[in-house]
Amino acid sequence: MQADLGKNYFELFGLPMSYDIDLTDLSSRYRELQRRFHPDRYAAALESERRLSVQMTAQINAAYQTLRDRVARGRYLLSLKGVHTDEDTDTRMDPAFLMEQMELREALDDARGASDREARCAALLEQVDQRLDSKTAQLQQHFSTGSEPALQAARELVREMQFLQKLTHEIEMLD
Amino acid sequence: MALLQISEPGQTTAPHEHRLAVGIDLGTTNSLVATVRSGMAKTLPDASGRHLLPSVVHYRAHQEPEVGEAALAAAAEDPLNTIASVKRLMGRGLVDVKRLGELLPYEFAAGDTGMPRLRTVSGERSPVEVSAEILKHLKQRAEATLGGALVGAVITVPAYFDEAQRQATKDAATVAGLTVLRLLNEPTAAAVAYGLDQQAEGVFAIYDLGGGTFDISILRLSQGVFEVLATAGDSALGGDDMDHAIADWMWTQAGLSQHNDRHAQRRLLRDARAAKEALTDADSHSVNVTRPDGSVWTGMLDRSTLQALVDPLIERTLAPTRRALKDAGLRPSDIQEVVLVGGSTRMPRVRNQVATYFGKNPLTNIDPDKVVAIGAAIQADILAGNKPDAEMLLLDVIPLSLGLEIMGGMVEKIIPRNSTIPTTRAQEFTTFKDGQTAMAIHVLQGERELVTDCRSLARFELRNIPPMVAGAARIRVTFQVDADGLLSVMAREETTGVAAHIEVKPSYGLTDAEIERMLRDSISHADADMVARQLREQQVEAERVLEAVQAALQSDGERFLSADERARIESSMAALRTARAGSVASVIKQAIHDVDQATRDFAMRRMDAGVRAALAGHRLDEFRS
Numbered sequence: 001m002q003a004d005l006g007k008n009y010f011e012l013f014g015l016p017m018s019y020d021i022d023l024t025d026l027s028s029r030y031r032e033l034q035r036r037f038h039p040d041r042y043a044a045a046l047e048s049e050r051r052l053s054v055q056m057t058a059q060i061n062a063a064y065q066t067l068r069d070r071v072a073r074g075r076y077l078l079s080l081k082g083v084h085t086d087e088d089t090d091t092r093m094d095p096a097f098l099m100e101q102m103e104l105r106e107a108l109d110d111a112r113g114a115s116d117r118e119a120r121c122a123a124l125l126e127q128v129d130q131r132l133d134s135k136t137a138q139l140q141q142h143f144s145t146g147s148e149p150a151l152q153a154a155r156e157l158v159r160e161m162q163f164l165q166k167l168t169h170e171i172e173m174l175d
Numbered sequence: 176m177a178l179l180q181i182s183e184p185g186q187t188t189a190p191h192e193h194r195l196a197v198g199i200d201l202g203t204t205n206s207l208v209a210t211v212r213s214g215m216a217k218t219l220p221d222a223s224g225r226h227l228l229p230s231v232v233h234y235r236a237h238q239e240p241e242v243g244e245a246a247l248a249a250a251a252e253d254p255l256n257t258i259a260s261v262k263r264l265m266g267r268g269l270v271d272v273k274r275l276g277e278l279l280p281y282e283f284a285a286g287d288t289g290m291p292r293l294r295t296v297s298g299e300r301s302p303v304e305v306s307a308e309i310l311k312h313l314k315q316r317a318e319a320t321l322g323g324a325l326v327g328a329v330i331t332v333p334a335y336f337d338e339a340q341r342q343a344t345k346d347a348a349t350v351a352g353l354t355v356l357r358l359l360n361e362p363t364a365a366a367v368a369y370g371l372d373q374q375a376e377g378v379f380a381i382y383d384l385g386g387g388t389f390d391i392s393i394l395r396l397s398q399g400v401f402e403v404l405a406t407a408g409d410s411a412l413g414g415d416d417m418d419h420a421i422a423d424w425m426w427t428q429a430g431l432s433q434h435n436d437r438h439a440q441r442r443l444l445r446d447a448r449a450a451k452e453a454l455t456d457a458d459s460h461s462v463n464v465t466r467p468d469g470s471v472w473t474g475m476l477d478r479s480t481l482q483a484l485v486d487p488l489i490e491r492t493l494a495p496t497r498r499a500l501k502d503a504g505l506r507p508s509d510i511q512e513v514v515l516v517g518g519s520t521r522m523p524r525v526r527n528q529v530a531t532y533f534g535k536n537p538l539t540n541i542d543p544d545k546v547v548a549i550g551a552a553i554q555a556d557i558l559a560g561n562k563p564d565a566e567m568l569l570l571d572v573i574p575l576s577l578g579l580e581i582m583g584g585m586v587e588k589i590i591p592r593n594s595t596i597p598t599t600r601a602q603e604f605t606t607f608k609d610g611q612t613a614m615a616i617h618v619l620q621g622e623r624e625l626v627t628d629c630r631s632l633a634r635f636e637l638r639n640i641p642p643m644v645a646g647a648a649r650i651r652v653t654f655q656v657d658a659d660g661l662l663s664v665m666a667r668e669e670t671t672g673v674a675a676h677i678e679v680k681p682s683y684g685l686t687d688a689e690i691e692r693m694l695r696d697s698i699s700h701a702d703a704d705m706v707a708r709q710l711r712e713q714q715v716e717a718e719r720v721l722e723a724v725q726a727a728l729q730s731d732g733e734r735f736l737s738a739d740e741r742a743r744i745e746s747s748m749a750a751l752r753t754a755r756a757g758s759v760a761s762v763i764k765q766a767i768h769d770v771d772q773a774t775r776d777f778a779m780r781r782m783d784a785g786v787r788a789a790l791a792g793h794r795l796d797e798f799r800s
Binding site for chain 1 (some may be wrong): 397398402557558568569570593596598600657719723724726727751770774775777778782786790
C-alpha cells in the first residue's frame, strides 16, 4: 500500500522543479507537512492511516534532507532530468580539478600534525567553502539555462561539489 | 440548515472517554511518574507525598523485592542484593559491564545471551528485570492514584542511548506489563515541558546531566513544532562518576590504597554524595572514613578541592556539546536559551561552566528533577488520543549513525546520525564472487570507519540468491527506524525477489521467549493472569479501532465511500463488537484485522485527499520563483 505522494520531492513540497530554493520557506513547508502527516497526528486514526503516515513521514524527511542540501539537491534535480552523476562508476574528472584536490588534501595532511592545527583547519574550511559557493552559483546558472550542454556542465559541477563536501566533512572530523 | 462538519483527516470529532496515560522518567538515581489531569501535567507522589522514587531494588529471599526508599535504606547493609543505578547496565554486554565493574558493587553471572545477570538471594536478575521492578512500582502508584488501568506510558530515555539500550528499556516495560506509547528522548521531553510553559520560539540547547548519563540536544521551536537539530552525549557519564571521584579522594586521603570491601564502598559512596550535595550551598563539608582496622580519618572537603575533582568530568560534557552545535551548523552565540535538566545540574560548578561556554546564564526555573517526567506526560496525553487537536509536534533524531559492514572490515553508513525519525533508507549492494548464493549482513551503530570500533547490533543472512556472475545480483538493504528510534532491517535480491527481514535484536539483548518468561515470572498465577491481560489488551485496542473508524466514517464516509463499501465496513465493525463482547483474545484480534482490511481503501483515499489539501494550501503565485 502506497499513498500518492506526488511525483517527486519538489511536488511533495509544492515547489517548482528549480535549483533555486529559499531555505527558510523550505523549512516552513517541511514543518507544515510534518504537522499534517506525522504519526503522532494519527494516534486516534485507522490502522492503515497510521501505517501510511509513517511511510509519508519517512518520505517527507528524505525529501527535506535532499532539497535543503545544495549538492544532494543538484544531483536529485539532474536525475529528474534524466542525467545521472554516477559517482560510483564514472571516476573520470577534470585533471585541473584533481590537481587542486590533491593540493587541498596535502594541506589537510600537513594540518593534521601541526601545532596550529585549529587555525589551519579553519583556513582550509574557508577555502573549500568559497569553492563550494562559487560552484553553487555556477550550478544555479546552468540549471536556469537548462540546455543539454548546460546540464552536462551541471553534472560535472555536482560531481566536483561532492568531492569538496567530503573534504569539508574530513576537515571537520579532524578539528 | 445544518452546516457540514468537516474535520481534518486523521482527527476525530467524536468525543471519547479520557484515557489514562502517564509519562515515566526512568532515571539512573531517581524515577518519576507524571500525568495530565484537567489540562495540567503533574508528577504523582506516593502515599507519603514523595514524588521521586529512588531507582533502587532490594531483592530478598522468598519475598517480593522492595523498591525505592525502603530499598535505598537496605543498600549499606545488604549491598549485594540491593541494585542501584541499573540504568548504566541497560543494553550493555558483559564486556562493557566489566569495564564499569570496579564502580559497581555487584556480582555478575554470564547469561545465555551475553546479557549480564546480577546474582541476588532471589536468583539471577537481568538489568531489564530490575528496571521492570521500578516501572511496575510506578505503574501501581499511577493506577492507584488515577483509579483505573493505564492504556500506556511514554518512557523517557537519554537521547544518546543506542539501539540496544532503547530496546532493553522497551523490554523492561513489556516485562512490567506496560504498553509503551513511545520512547521519548529526555532532553526533548524537557524542551516540551519548558517550551509549552514559556510559549518559547527559537533555538534552544538542553543540557541534561543526570546520575549516569549526559545528553545535549539542540532544538528549534516554532509554532508548537519541536525540531531536534542535533543531539550528542555520553551514555556513561553523570553524577555517579562525581561521587566515585570524591569517594576515591576520601579513600586516598585516609591513607588507604585498595578498596574491595563492598560495604565500605557503599558507605563511602553515600557519604561522598552527601558531601557533594552539601557543597551546593556550603563552602566546605566535613567527611570521614572508617579504616578496616576501625580507626577513623576525618577531614574537610572544600569547594576548590571538589572543583578539581569534578572539572575533568564537566570538561567531558563539553566535547559532545561542541559536536552537537557543529552538527546543527551553529555557534554557541546562536543559542537563544540554555535549559538545565538533571539532578547534577544543581551543582554550582556545572552551572558556572555551562554559562561560560554559552556566554549566557542557563534557565533553571523548572525543577530539573521533574521536568522530564512532565514533558513525557504531555506527550503521553497526546499519543493516548486525548488531545486530537494539539498543536504540539515532536521531530526527533537518531543519535548515532547506522550502517553495514562492507569489504575490509569497514562500515558503510546507511542512516547518518541526527537524521529525523521515522526514516527509511535503502542502499544497493552486489555479490563479489561468481555463483555466490548467500550474503551476510552485519548491522552496526557508531561513527567510526572500522567495524571493530562500532557497536554490533545484529547479523543475519540473505540466502537462496540464484547463482549469477559477480556483480550481477542487486541486493537492496533497507533500514527503517520508527518513531521510538528502533531499527528494522530488510534485505532483498531485486532480480528474483528473495527477501530476508529482521527486527534488530542486539546480540546481547533478550529473545522474545525470555521476555515472555520474565513476564510470566513477574505475575503470580501466571497463566490465568496472562490470559486475562491479553483479553483486556485486545478489548482496549478494539475500542480504539471502533472509535477511530466511527470518527472517520462520520467525517468522510459520504465523501469517499459507496453504499456498498460503507456497508462492508459497518458489517466488519458489527463483527468486532460481537467479538469484543466475547472472551477470546485471538478472536478479537482477528476481527480487528478484518476491520483494518475493510478500511484500507478508505484510509488511502483520506490520506490522498490530505496530500492534495496540503499542496493546495500553497497559493499558485508562490510557485513563481
